[in-house]
Amino acid sequence: MYRLGLPPIFLIACLIFEGRADAADKKHVTDAVVDLDYKASFTPLAYAHDTKVLIDRVHPTIYQNEGDEHGAHAMLDILQRDGFSYAYIDKALDASALSGDILIIHGLPDVSETLSNGATFWKSGLSAQELQDIVHFVDGGGGLFLVLSHHPGGSGAKALLDALGVEFRDGYLFTSLFPSFVSADDRCSHFFGMSEKDGLLNTAHPLLAMGETVRKVDFLCGAAVFRQPQDAVLRFPPGSANFNQDNSFHESSDYYAGMLAFEYGRGRVVITTDQGMFRNFIFTFDHKEKVHVTISSPDNDNAKLFVNTMRWLSSRISAAMQASP
Numbered sequence: 001m002y003r004l005g006l007p008p009i010f011l012i013a014c015l016i017f018e019g020r021a022d023a024a025d026k027k028h029v030t031d032a033v034v035d036l037d038y039k040a041s042f043t044p045l046a047y048a049h050d051t052k053v054l055i056d057r058v059h060p061t062i063y064q065n066e067g068d069e070h071g072a073h074a075m076l077d078i079l080q081r082d083g084f085s086y087a088y089i090d091k092a093l094d095a096s097a098l099s100g101d102i103l104i105i106h107g108l109p110d111v112s113e114t115l116s117n118g119a120t121f122w123k124s125g126l127s128a129q130e131l132q133d134i135v136h137f138v139d140g141g142g143g144l145f146l147v148l149s150h151h152p153g154g155s156g157a158k159a160l161l162d163a164l165g166v167e168f169r170d171g172y173l174f175t176s177l178f179p180s181f182v183s184a185d186d187r188c189s190h191f192f193g194m195s196e197k198d199g200l201l202n203t204a205h206p207l208l209a210m211g212e213t214v215r216k217v218d219f220l221c222g223a224a225v226f227r228q229p230q231d232a233v234l235r236f237p238p239g240s241a242n243f244n245q246d247n248s249f250h251e252s253s254d255y256y257a258g259m260l261a262f263e264y265g266r267g268r269v270v271i272t273t274d275q276g277m278f279r280n281f282i283f284t285f286d287h288k289e290k291v292h293v294t295i296s297s298p299d300n301d302n303a304k305l306f307v308n309t310m311r312w313l314s315s316r317i318s319a320a321m322q323a324s325p
Contacts, residue, residue, distance in 0.1 A: 026185070
């Protein structure tokens, strides 16, 4: 275990378990550790596929955190054990840098500028050249794994989402069917156990047919995206609502999703809006509850979902699985 210092604790708590500060019964994080002992249980591929993963570290993604504070150890371990290689990108994501098979952008918060009239100008976290080259990378056969979050952890990707035909609602996804874990007043739902039974896990999606059985997924406070209904891997209940930063209502929809996966040109894209669902943190709250955030929880299949996600994004692995009887 690696214990985070106080600043990262509260930074991560704000990203994942944010609620109203004035709520008297709100639960607060008192301790947070990175679970370095966790080892995902899955069956690695028995053949070499030479898939190279590129990880964005030039933008303010989780991988800019120093030491063990990124909480991505389980993901990186799964990649290595399943035959993937990976490398970090510390320069602009232009065509010269995208010399691999899958690009991971994990967290892309807003970039803002305060104008002379006091208004805030929200800008893309990607340059026009990066945006163009990433879209061409996917269209030409590459895979993109884009991990976003609730406000303010996603709007930096809006220009890229628009280019991919994805609608994004920068705020907090809430449904009364799945209340907040931290406060009854909070308008950001925590989904412990999204499943086929409750209609939230789309088991018909081909991403879930990549070798590992996924029955239950934890999704803890995120934003809403939508594209085509068949693209949803994790659906939100009909009538789910998007709330603003001040917990005021913005809009509702029957088609919101927390995870999308779709083909784009000759490539593939996976988007999730819970920045913690594949990271290996354990939080302790002042009510003494311990919450795995979230891949290391023994009560979910998040690790197996990550395995299937990366395999589905790999054109080599997908082709091999389709060819096998």
